Amino acid sequence: MANIKVIDVNVGVTAENDRLADAIRRRNLDNHTALFNMMASPGSGKTTLLLAIAETLREDFAIGVMEADIEATVDAEAMAAAGLRTMQVHTGGECAMDAAMTAKALDEFDGDDLDIIFLENVGNLVCPAEQDTGASRNVAILSIPEGDDKPLKYPLMFEICDAVIVSKIDTRMYFDFDDDAFRERVSELNPDCELFFLSAKTGEGVDAFCDWVKAQTLMVKKA
Amino acid sequence: MHEISVLKQAVDLAEQTAMDNGVTRIAYITLEVGELTGYLPVFFHKYFPVVTENKPIFEGTELHIISDAGEALCKDCEAMYNVMRCEGVCPVCGSRRKEILGGQDFLLKEIGICPEGMNNE
Numbered sequence A: 001m002a003n004i005k006v007i008d009v010n011v012g013v014t015a016e017n018d019r020l021a022d023a024i025r026r027r028n029l030d031n032h033t034a035l036f037n038m039m040a041s042p043g044s045g046k047t048t049l050l051l052a053i054a055e056t057l058r059e060d061f062a063i064g065v066m067e068a069d070i071e072a073t074v075d076a077e078a079m080a081a082a083g084l085r086t087m088q089v090h091t092g093g094e095c096a097m098d099a100a101m102t103a104k105a106l107d108e109f110d111g112d113d114l115d116i117i118f119l120e121n122v123g124n125l126v127c128p129a130e131q132d133t134g135a136s137r138n139v140a141i142l143s144i145p146e147g148d149d150k151p152l153k154y155p156l157m158f159e160i161c162d163a164v165i166v167s168k169i170d171t172r173m174y175f176d177f178d179d180d181a182f183r184e185r186v187s188e189l190n191p192d193c194e195l196f197f198l199s200a201k202t203g204e205g206v207d208a209f210c211d212w213v214k215a216q217t218l219m220v221k222k223a
Numbered sequence B: 001m002h003e004i005s006v007l008k009q010a011v012d013l014a015e016q017t018a019m020d021n022g023v024t025r026i027a028y029i030t031l032e033v034g035e036l037t038g039y040l041p042v043f044f045h046k047y048f049p050v051v052t053e054n055k056p057i058f059e060g061t062e063l064h065i066i067s068d069a070g071e072a073l074c075k076d077c078e079a080m081y082n083v084m085r086c087e088g089v090c091p092v093c094g095s096r097r098k099e100i101l102g103g104q105d106f107l108l109k110e111i112g113i114c115p116e117g118m119n120n121e
C-alpha cells in the first residue's frame, strides 16, 4: 500500500446540493415565484396552518402546495379538497427533501405561473435543516406541546430559518411553554429571525404571519 | 438514519471526482465529520457497504473518518471550550452566547488510489 496516490479534495459534501439549490432560487426569481420551505416535527400543524393562510393569500396570489412525505397522500388530498393546486412528492424513504428532489418536483408541478409555492417538508426537525432545497424562504414551525427547549436540542433548524412559528397557542394552558426563554434561545442562534405565535384553530396571530408571507413574496417578485 | 442521505452525497462526490481524474478503483476515501453536525461515524461505517453496492469503483474501498472538534469562543468572557462536552454553555461564565470556531462541516478530504486503479490515457 506504500505507493497509494492521493487526491486532495477537501470539498464540502453538500457543495453539489448547494449549487443546485442556488440554481432553483435563481429560476424562481426569474419566474417571480416565492418558494416557502415549511419544516417541523410530525403533527405540529403545518397542513392546518397552510389551509388557514391559503384562504387569505389566494385573494391576491396564485398558490400551489407541494406535499413531501415518505409515504401517503392524505395531506395532498386535504389541499386538493380545499381547491388548491397541489402535488404529492414521495421521498422514497429519504428523511428530507434535497435540492435535486425539489428541482424534479418543481418541473413536474409545472408551477412557473404561480406566485407562491409552499413546500411541506417531511416531518422532522433534523434532516430538513441539513439540505438546502433552494427555497426562497425557510420557515420552522414548533407547536406549544413540543416545548421551549427545542432550539437547544435542534439548533441547526433554528439557525437556518427566516421565520419561526410557535403554533397551537390555544393549548397554552395545558403546557408550560416559556415564550421569553424560547425567544431568547432563538435569537441567540439567529438574531434576524422573525418570530410568530399563532393558532390555526382560533385564528389568533395568523394574520401577522400571512402579512409576512405577502411581504416576502412581493420582495421575491420585485427582485 | 439521517447519515444515509449525506453519505450517499459523499459517495457520489467521490465517484465523480475519481472519474474526473481517470481513476477506476478507489483504495480509500477520507471524510471529515464535524462533531456539531450530529452525524455519528458508526452509522457511516454501517451504511458504507450499502451505499457503495453495485459501484465497481468502490470495490474493496476503505472508509476513513476523521473527527473535527466542535470548539467555540465565548462571546462574554472569551473562553474557548468544547460545545459538545459543555452542552453549549461556557464552563467559565455560564453564557450561551458563542462564536462557533469549528465542527460544523462535513467534508470529503481525500481519495486514495491504488496505482493499478488509474486509467493510462
Ligand SMILES: Nc1nc2c(ncn2[C@@H]2O[C@H](COP(=O)(O)OP(=O)(O)OP(=O)(O)O)[C@@H](O)[C@H]2O)c(=O)[nH]1
Pocket (backbone or CB within 6 Å): A040, A041, A042, A043, A044, A045, A046, A047, A048, A049, A075, A123, A167, A168, A169, A170, A171, A198, A199, A200, A201, A202
Ligand atoms: N389545538 C390546536 N390543534 C391544532 C392546531 N393546528 C393543528 N392542530 C391539530 O394538530 C393535529 C396535526 O395537525 P396537522 O396540520 O395535520 O399537522 P402536520 O404538521 O401537517 O402533520 P404531518 O404532516 O402529519 O407531519 C391535527 O389534529 C390538527 O387538528 C392549532 O392551532 N391548535
Ligand SMILES: [Mg+2]
Pocket (backbone or CB within 6 Å): A046, A047, A048, A075, A120
Ligand atoms: Mg401535514
Ligand SMILES: [Zn+2]
Pocket (backbone or CB within 6 Å): B074, B075, B076, B077, B078, B079, B090, B091, B092, B093, B094, B095
Ligand atoms: Zn464565558
